Structures are given as structure tokens and as C-alpha cells.
Amino acid sequence: MPRLSNDQEQAKPAIVFTDVTKTFQINHTSSLKETVIAAVKRKNLKSSFNAVDHLSFEVPEGQSIALLGRNGSGKSTTLKLLSGVMRPDSGWIRTRGRVAGLLEVGAGFHPDLTGRENVYLNAAILGMSKEETDARFDSILEFSEIGEFIDAEVKRYSSGMYSRLGFSVAVHTELDVLLVDEILSVGDAQFRKKCTAKMKEFQASGKTMFIVSHNANQVKELCERGIVLDHGKMVFDGPIDEAVEYVRAESLDDLKSPFEIHESVYDLYADNPARWGMPTGPAERVTANGGGYVQHFARGVITYSETTGANGLVNGFFSEAYRQAGGPQGAWGFLAGAPHGSYRDAGVRELPFQNGTAEFTVANGIEFVPNP
Numbered sequence: 625m626p627r628l629s630n631d632q633e634q635a636k637p638a639i640v641f642t643d644v645t646k647t648f649q650i651n652h653t654s655s656l657k658e659t660v661i662a663a664v665k666r667k668n669l670k671s672s673f674n675a676v677d678h679l680s681f682e683v684p685e686g687q688s689i690a691l692l693g694r695n696g697s698g699k700s701t702t703l704k705l706l707s708g709v710m711r712p713d714s715g716w717i718r719t720r721g722r723v724a725g726l727l728e729v730g731a732g733f734h735p736d737l738t739g740r741e742n743v744y745l746n747a748a749i750l751g752m753s754k755e756e757t758d759a760r761f762d763s764i765l766e767f768s769e770i771g772e773f774i775d776a777e778v779k780r781y782s783s784g785m786y787s788r789l790g791f792s793v794a795v796h797t798e799l800d801v802l803l804v805d806e807i808l809s810v811g812d813a814q815f816r817k818k819c820t821a822k823m824k825e826f827q828a829s830g831k832t833m834f835i836v837s838h839n840a841n842q843v844k845e846l847c848e849r850g851i852v853l854d855h856g857k858m859v860f861d862g863p864i865d866e867a868v869e870y871v872r873a874e875s876l877d878d879l880k881s882p883f884e885i886h887e888s889v890y891d892l893y894a895d896n897p898a899r900w901g902m903p904t905g906p907a908e909r910v911t912a913n914g915g916g917y918v919q920h921f922a923r924g925v926i927t928y929s930e931t932t933g934a935n936g937l938v939n940g941f942f943s944e945a946y947r948q949a950g951g952p953q954g955a956w957g958f959l960a961g962a963p964h965g966s967y968r969d970a971g972v973r974e975l976p977f978q979n980g981t982a983e984f985t986v987a988n989g990i991e992f993v994p995n996p
Contacts, residue, residue: 636720638801638832639683639706644715646676646701646856675701677856678715685720685800688833690843690864692871693853699836702853703805706834721800724750725834735779739770739789742778746793760796767822768792769815788815795822802826805836820845840868848966859896863966863973869923869938870899888917888928892936900924900936913957913978925951927958932978935959942975942982945990955979956992 649672676698683689691699704710705717707725733742743764747757757764765774768788778786794802802823823846826833837843843850843864850867852860860870885893886907893900901922910916916929924938929952937943937959952958957978965973973984980994 636685637682637718638685638687638720639681639834640718641679641681641702641706642716644676644679644702644705644712644717645674646705646710647672647674647713674856676705676712679853679856679858680715681851681858681861683832683834685832686830687849688827688847689835690847690850690867691834691836691853692838692843692850692867694871696855697853698856699853700805701856703803703834703836707803719801721832722751722798723801723803724794724797724799725801725803725805733778733786733790736777738776739774739778739781743774743789743793746790747797750794750797750799752797756798764789764792764796767796767818784815791819795819795826799831801832801834803834840871844868863963865940866938866963869940886917886919886928889919889926889934889936892926892934893921899938900926910952910958912953916952916958918952918958925959927952929958929978932958932960935961937963937975941984941990945982946977949992952978955994956982 679698679702691702693699701710705712706719707723734745737745743761744754744757748754752760765771768791770785770789773781773785778789781789804823820842823833827846833846835843835847847864850860850862850864850870851858852867852870860867883903883906885903889907901924904920904922907917907919910918910927910929914929914931916927916932918925918927924936925943925946926934926936928934935958937946942963946956946959949956957980959975960978961976963973963975965971971985975982975984977992980992982990982992984990
């Protein structure tokens with residue numbers, strides 16, 4: 625888990641997932657005939673898969689976090705577990721304060737009721753009293769931009785209208801934790817911009833936000849931390865910029881490169897080839913700083929020396945500064961670990977090298993601190 629700012633380290637956790645698992649059954653037959661044939665042939669009629677597989681993490685109060693991953697990675701299941709819509713098969717989940725949000729377009733709406741009636745229904749599901757809803761109804765209606773359609777049955781609404789009304793109810797709730805599952809991918813650009821502004825207000829007021837989205841620009845704007853899931857397991861937990869780059873990587877199984885991956889960096893590369901991309905050139909022998917190898921990839925660089933071993937760095941502000949400093953042949957020497965720490969809220973993000981530590985702060989940018 626990434627190092628947090630001092631304020632967040634002292635904050636109580638708003639969300640706690642501890643060794644959570646959720647398993648679903650898949651039926652392999654869809655008719656009585658298929659079931660009989662499969663039974664005769666002694667084929668399995670069902671199989672199970674772990675949508676969430678021993679997942680553990682904590683989110684301190686006031687942190688904005690994005691849950692990322694490809695389709696089928698377990699993001700929406702995790703959010704439904706967090707909201708209480710589903711219960712885990714094992715492990716436990718704790719939340720602090722009132723949790724509200726949108727798990728899907730139209731969640732909590734009854735298609736045969738009007739928009740007005742559904743506002744009260746959805747608000748009640750989110751924990752609001754009738755008196756609270758009465759007091760905020762005009763603001764909900766104004767924010768949603770539904771207008772005269774508020775008294776039409778919602779089954780006649782477009783997905784964008786569902787989105788606007790549902791989000792409007794959620795953000796007018798007295799909440800401590802806001803959950804959002806891809807809801808802002810629906811609707812016009814102007815409304816998405818308004819929703820983003822509203823979520824920034826929540827962020828500024830110290831609310832905790834937990835967002836599932838495929839929109840890289842949106843989560844980078846709203847979140848400071850990203851968790852990446854793959855087949856229900858956590859494969860990355862760190863700063864949002866690095867999390868987005870991790871998800872953007874594609875499978876390289878069917879691609880070929882004219883450049884061989886050097887044996888000294890291969891094991892690190894093979895752990896997650898999609899993170900690094902294809903090699904952009906052959907490995908280069910380095911004679912400075914005790915000697916070793918460096919190889920550049922489409923999404924980062926990996927260095928190796930007998931002293932520090934193999935370490936990699938994805939593209940970003942650190943990698944550009946490292947290149948300008950001469951890479952492993954320069955004063956910084958070979959990579960000696962991975963970035964850690966947060967530069968948010970006047971924090972420091974650090975990256976260890978053979979000959980010192982590179983530190984990044986918003987106030988001073990990147991500075992290299994040599995070993996004593």
C-alpha cells in the first residue's frame with residue numbers, strides 16, 4: 625500500500641476490506657436436454673469462479689480512490705459488496721458513516737413510478753427521511769435538469785435521464801462515503817462536467833470517494849490513489865497516475881519484437897510484460913557505477929546490477945528526470961527499488977537509486993539526495 629500523507633495516516637479508516645472473497649456459480653447448460661446429455665457424458669454441469677479473491681485494503685477518511693481493471697476483473701462486485709447489496713462468502717467489510725452512491729444506471733428506481741416518486745424511493749434507500757427529501761427536492765430537480773419529465777414514468781427515460789436523476793439524488797444525500805460505478809460515462813458532456821465539479825466539492829469537504837471507472841482522465845482528475853484488480857485479485861495499489869498506466873498496458877502474448885529481452889532483466893519483465901510493453905531496443909551494457917545492464921521498453925525502463933539487482937520504472941516524471949541525469953551511467957546509478965510515498969498534500973514521493981534517493985514534491989519538483 626502506498627505511503628499516505630500525515631493527515632491521512634492519522635485519519636480513521638472509512639473503508640476496510642479484510643480477506644474478502646465472493647464466489648459465483650456458472651451453469652454450463654441452459655435446457656433440460658443439455659443437462660441430460662451433459663450428465664450422461666459426465667460433464668460438469670456447473671463451475672465456480674471467484675469474482676473477488678481474498679481482497680484486502682483500507683481507505684482512510686477523506687481519500688479519493690479509483691478501482692480500476694479490465695472488464696470481468698471484479699470491480700463492480702467489489703463495489704456491490706462495499707455498498708451492502710451483496711454479502712461476502714468469507715472475510716469481512718467495515719465502513720464508517722453513511723454510505724451512498726450509484727452502482728448502475730437506474731439503481732433503486734421502479735420503472736412504473738414517476739421520476740418524482742422515484743426521488744423519494746431512492747432517497748429512502750440511501751437513508752434520507754421524507755422531511756430531508758422534501759427540503760432538498762427542488763435542488764435535486766434543478767441539478768438533474770429533468771424539468772417537466774419529473775412526473776413521467778421513468779421507464780420512458782433515456783439512460784442519460786436515469787443517470788442525471790440518480791446522481792442528483794445521491795449527491796444531495798448527507799453522506800460520508802460516495803460510491804460511483806461508471807455512472808458518469810452516461811449523459812452529455814456538460815452534465816458530466818457538472819458532476820465532476822460536484823464531486824470535487826465533496827473531495828474538498830473531506831468526504832471519502834470510491835470510484836469505478838474506465839475513464840482515465842476522469843479518475844486522474846478526481847482521485848489520488850488507484851487499486852487495480854485482475855480476476856478478483858489486487859495486482860497494484862499506488863498513486864493514480866501509475867495505476868492508470870498499469871491498466872493501459874495490453875497483453876503482449878501475440879506480439880513479436882526484433883529485440884531480445886536480456887536475461888538479467890527478463891525475470892522482472894516476465895512477471896508482468898504488459899506493464900512494460902515491447903522492448904524498443906537491445907539491452908545496453910553499462911560500465912559505470914560497478915557495471916550492469918539497462919533495457920528500454922515502450923512503457924518504462926529496467927536496469928540490473930550485481931549491487932541492486934533488477935528494478936524497473938514506468939514512464940513518468942521520475943523516468944524523464946532519470947534519463948536527463950544520464951540513466952544508470954550517470955550520477956544516480958542503477959535503480960534500487962520502486963517509487964513510494966505520496967506527493968499529495970505537501971507529501972514526498974521517493975525513488976531509491978544506487979547512489980542516493982530522488983525526491984519529488986509539488987513545491988520543489990524532483991531533487992536528488994546523494995547517499996551520505
